[in-house]
Amino acid sequence: MIRIPPAALIGLFFTGLYFFVAIFAPLIAPYSMTEIVGDVWEPSSSEHWLGTDNIGRDLLTRMIYGGRTTIFIATAATILSFSLGSILGFTAAVVGGWVDQAMSRFVDLIMSIPTLIFALVVLSVMPVTLFMLIMVMGLLDSTRVYRLARAVAVDINVMDFVEAAKLRGEGRRWIIFREILPNALSPLVAEMGLRFIFAVLFVSTLSFLGLGVQPPNADWGGIVKENKDGIVYGIPAALVPAVAIATLAISVNLVADWVLNRTTSLKGGRG
Amino acid sequence: MSDKLLKVENLKIGARIYPPGEKPRNIDIVHGVSFELEKGKVLGLIGESGAGKSTIGLASMAYGRGGVEITGGKVWVNGREILGTNLKDLRKLRGTEVTYVSQSAAASFNPAKKIMEQVIEASLHQGKFSKKEAEARAVELFTKLGLPDPENIGDRYPHQVSGGQLQRCMTALALCPEPDLVVFDEPTTALDVTTQIDVLMAIKDAIRDTGVAALYITHDLAVVAQVSDEIMVLRMGDMVEHGTTDQIINNPVEEYTRDLVSVRSTQHDGKPPTDNPVLTVENVTARYKGTNFDVLHNVTMELHPGQTLAVVGESGSGKSTTARVITGLLPPREGKIHFDGRDLSSDLEGRSRDDLRELQMIYQMADVAMNPRQTVGTIIGRPLEFYFGMRGAEKKKRILELLEEIEMGPEFMDRYPAELSGGQKQRVCIARALAAKPKVIICDEVTSALDPLVADGILKLLENLQKIENVAYLFITHDLATVKAIADSIAVMYQGRVVRYGPKAEVLAPPFDDYTDLLLSSVPEMRLGWLEEVVQSRKMESAGN
């Protein structure tokens, strides 16, 4: 029986809840995404738990669909950055030589420009579609995964047990998948949580700046943008999606922390 | 009571450890140790790793390292009780009455400050000397400790002097404020054997000349026998035996002490070489990629079937590089490797599966030589599967046979490396090498990381296995006692060259070349007065020249 610390339990609960709502959004949402159901910025009531938004749409419904969009984009971008970054990182570490040099210097170059600025530059000429957003975010973020995966793999690659496998005559496949990967898994899994959070924050930021998900569709960042003008009139509608982003990010972080602690404690043990 | 400089009574020490992913818990390191030390005397504390010897040493300064805490007992220094006194009095004690010399001077000197500044810091801080007086005393100590250019060495930064010199500077640092007691914590362990002897003599002279008392902590009984008046043997936080150095070395009472004293006395009669060597290294010259100097020059040696060739030398002598060339990890610039009557390809890719199988390797650090995510069964089973295509019951049967050969039970099959002791880990590595049915095993410092008794067990095991399996060992080591215990022939390496080579009896018999002489005479012997004899004979030699 695994003992789960309370912090991780809270994290697991909220992460699960958000993903559940995202997947079953159409079944859960009380109204339709674009339907105008009331006045502008109505306060919360029994019909509209979170009130209405800047043009009178149900805010809870917008939040549920917005969460679906945010989580979808972030998940897709994370999967992209992760698979690309870790495969290239491992390859660079094991193959070494000029392949490693060329890839690593290119990654250095991409990372010499702040990610947000780079994304803005690219999005200034590209059509802003869901596919484009996922590609841009996933590709830019894969540089970080690449660096981590390569560093971890380089560390493991110089261990005597890998040398022993090479001296035994094992092929590259065995070395990557049987010797290196099992030992690289725990830092990579924890990193996956962080990359997901980064993707959530990143897509929210882009949408908030008006360069992400385009209206009438909206993710959480977009909902903040739609309702931000209310703030100065004392209407806190814009804070609702912002709080949702923060709780999702914190929950995932708690889970990632727990996974990392758990797996490092098993270092060299059953796993 | 007044002539007792240090008195320790029923000392108990514990520590709080933080295993990752588990609740922190308290463990006991030392359970009730008592001893006394008179002014000007040297007490040696000896034991394996985990015996609690360093912890006891630091307790005489009322200091606990990391999470270590003194949980019970009393300690008096100069008649004053020091445990539980306030920090201000303790600081006074630490700077002036008791000082400390650590194992790694390189880490214990602040890299950003000059040596002199650090050596005199405690004296100035405690107001013992003026700056001028302290500096004069430091130079005097530098001279006494045999440091080159004693007037100016203090102006250098720690990284600008060698390891052996820095260790002597650390001794000067400890002696500068004229303390009553110095705690030496493994001061020569990190040094090469030929450097160790000089530092050891310098420390011994300094202790004698200044009349300071000392606690000398080490795992090497032969070393401590040279410098101390009394010896206390510790094991797992308990005192095993305490007596005069003469009694402990020549007349040990406890069985554990007897084992420690006799540990290096294993002898092995060298076998004569056969006609056909199984492995020949012929005129090998090699350098590392991206460098422009050779680390091996014209290395030639032969290994005969079922025999052991010991390759001995200090750090940087090229002995491990020789192993890398033989295994194909570092293709040589010139020269050849012959194996069992055929030429071996110089790089790994060009070797056949049989070439790889018949030449196995065992490493110094067993913990990193095994994949922590594989069980013992998987680790030993992989070569069986890979080279012989064994599966299922057949493989399991063979794994169990191999476990029996390394004197471990079948229950170890499902364990992970982290669950094994240091000696057990090394045994599993031996089994993995044997599983391939090799003709030659390269053993790279396989006993250096182990405690003496455990190392002894591994050596005996290797010797037995050699008789059963008729396997030849290329045994790389810096430790001449190990060489005497296992070798049939010996190659002495120095600065990338083989300086002496032949059957054991010849290599270890005079007349010697200069380096072999220096190396052989530097190995501490388990008897009193050895250090003085060596130093005396060296002085006479240099006077004769």
Next chain:
Amino acid sequence: MHPVLKLVAQRLALSTLLLLAASVLIFAGTTILPGDVAQNILGQSATPESLANLRKELGMDQPATTRYFNWLFGALQGDLGTALTNGRDIVDSLGGRLKNTLFLAFWAAVVAVPLAIFLGLLAVRYRERWPDKLISAVTLASISVPEFLIGYVLMYYIGVQLGWAPTVSTIYDSMSLGEKLGAIALPVTVLTMVVLAHMMRMTRAAILNVMQSAYIETAELKGLTSFQVIARHAFPNAIAPVVNVVMLNLAYLVVGVVVVEVVFVYPGMGQYLVDHVAKRDVPVVQACGLIFAAVYIGLNMVADIVSILANPRLRHPK
């Protein structure tokens, strides 16, 4: 040549090279990608002739490499071209905004850096006790929160509910320093909170690393007081890692500025960049991207150089 000078020169050369490569990347990102600037400006209904004319006007008929070098040499001489949207000279429009952005970032750094170092020291002093745990909990929370959330929460509670600070940070040249500081109080607070957590955590790690060295133990065993141990032995060795931490976080601040400027409608470069990305005004985006990249690369370079200068092994070679 002294090895330190050589290393510093190497870093300088490397950074210049990196900036050059970054400029290629920025230019390529806005040119080679399939988007069409002329189409974007004139819209879907443009006639082929007007598109061709505009392309010619923009120099799009020339090969990309020629345009890149024209752009680069222009930039080196202080000419970043003209904005497509209003035809104004970019350098003129950028100058004041860059000054405003640096003003904002400067004051955020003035508040954040000492605070972060102080709190980092506090966390080290009370390691594994409640102040340390509180600090790491706040860190966890703050790296999970987007900048604009902090911005709007502060704006809502402090700006609107309490009315202590203006919710929109407009500044003019004619304002006094006090007035300007009042106007940017909220954005400075947000930026401080954004970088504080990271800086604190990294400072804590850097100092702990030094405090766990064997030479600190040596100093303690010499009977020095805690203050002397820290001042004489820990501090000289901790400067380099801490300065490194500060520089890396200032680089991060440069990016945080973009979002915060939009939240508080602050007339800085971030706001300018975001506006023109939406309008697809490529020359402005290129210019802003280049300047942001230059600042970012520059700060990273300073961090590197400080580590080199502070390393005694390099300063005093054998």
